[in-house]
Amino acid sequence: MPSAVSEFELIARYFVRATPAAASGTILGPGDDCALIAPSPGRELAITTDMLVEGTHFLPATDPAQLGWKTLAVNLSDLAAMGAEPKWVLLAGSLPNGDENWIAAFADGFFKCAQRYGAELIGGDTTRGPRNLCVTAIGELPAGQALRRDGAQADDDIWISGQPGLAALGLAHLQAKIELPEALAKRCVTALQRPLPRVELGRKLRGLASAAIDVSDGLLADLGHILERSGLAARLNEGQFPLLPAGCDPKLAREAQLGGGDDYELCFTTPLFARQQVVMLAAELDLPLWRIGYTVAAGEAQPAGDILLGDADGKPLPLPKKGFDHFG
């Protein structure tokens, strides 16, 4: 049912909400030309922007509440990968019409995620056009403690959180390219549509991890970014990877694990002395953290960015294609 309400009414109706307690330092929220924030002394702001396009990042039939959650979650994941705590977000959206049911459901999912992670919506823009959602998220962290991509050192441990690859399998299932057993399908589709940004993990990794990235393009591709920026190579042991899920073609499941994006798990490196702390962190957060390999100095055998994958006995294994590149 097309709506006759105005852009301003839509904003007032669905996107002006009470400030969650976690966000302080907001001087001026939505409704003016800009938002104003005053960060605390000695703190830094981390800022990220991500765009989700219908047909590219989500299927047209995606449930709007889940899309609202995910639109914010993928941005909070970028903050998590820096070790920053979510503070403020801006939302720009292009929509084909003013369908209020869709917008109300989207807003609900969006604010559920904002509430869960303590982020406050402080501004935005709405317009008419092909469905496209663009979020800018700003997080705060103590000065100098950001988890950058370029901080890894040779002989660091390499870790991945959670169960990477499930989201890619969920997408293939929704697209009817594969058929998964019901319980696995549900888990994979949830991983795709309602990813959990690893905000708490990122925060706890401050002072512990030497580098971190969130896996949006695929584990190998995103680990590659850490390696390139840090001037290192890597050796991975597939025997230390999470188990592949039963009920799915193992070759496909392996490709999803190594190359599938959209899970928003964190891949990070830590110095040897931190290994026990990371293991304890996994228990504290009730989140599996898999030590899948280690970094090595770049050289003739392995240039910077190169990844060697071996089985439990060190026998080299072939790599699948390296993740997903929108313009590749």
Added chain:
Amino acid sequence: MPSAVSEFELIARYFVRATPAAASGTILGPGDDCALIAPSPGRELAITTDMLVEGTHFLPATDPAQLGWKTLAVNLSDLAAMGAEPKWVLLAGSLPNGDENWIAAFADGFFKCAQRYGAELIGGDTTRGPRNLCVTAIGELPAGQALRRDGAQADDDIWISGQPGLAALGLAHLQAKIELPEALAKRCVTALQRPLPRVELGRKLRGLASAAIDVSDGLLADLGHILERSGLAARLNEGQFPLLPAGCDPKLAREAQLGGGDDYELCFTTPLFARQQVVMLAAELDLPLWRIGYTVAAGEAQPAGDILLGDADGKPLPLPKKGFDHFG
């Protein structure tokens, strides 16, 4: 010609540039999960996001360099309307293909504008989809000095900068709805495609203006926002408005002046004692500033947000429709 280069190569090739001298306080720019900025003590950050959609905000045939300029300029205009100095910007773009010529020209226009106003690109996102450009801009200003919409008082002067309405005429000309004489057409199309954000004016209005807004929806509509937020009404004198351009149907030109957006002029209010300072500011900036009316307390005759327009003798004039609303 479609391109085979990757998203990462496109970013590296066209969007990693040397920092302009004006932007300091950047700890980490593009290439990581987030950008990091450290604002100066006692300063506030102003943040805004705006999305430009092909077909809604710009014609498909728009010159990419001009589009690059405008995409940034409309965001800097929001900073100008707060009195903030541009510092950092993020750009998210959805593009139908990796056409490098288009991207290179767009980047040139974008960075020309960034250079001109001292803004630094610190992050972004590129993806495939219908052409859509979303910028987030962050500006800085001394704490407590922002030009908000809700600060106008009764009996304040109401001002508009420049020549509002030209952009709307330029669009109508490009769409062949009207035909303008060549020189006027050129001026109007330039106003549409290469708007000049009033950054310097906004900065100088700090401590002088009681409220300000940039005119993107139309003069009456945007003045209406100031009035609603400030709980006031207004009386305008059309005899004090800028002259309408010769060579154009006067009725159309008047509608464009009162209701046309996209010029990104500033509409602002000042207390009576500041009138002489504003007149001197116009001379200093070499920018016409028109005192078009004054605010009045809201009451039975005029509720908050109401605008009465009269001619030079105070005779009431009819109002054209109130600007442009994407979902109206």
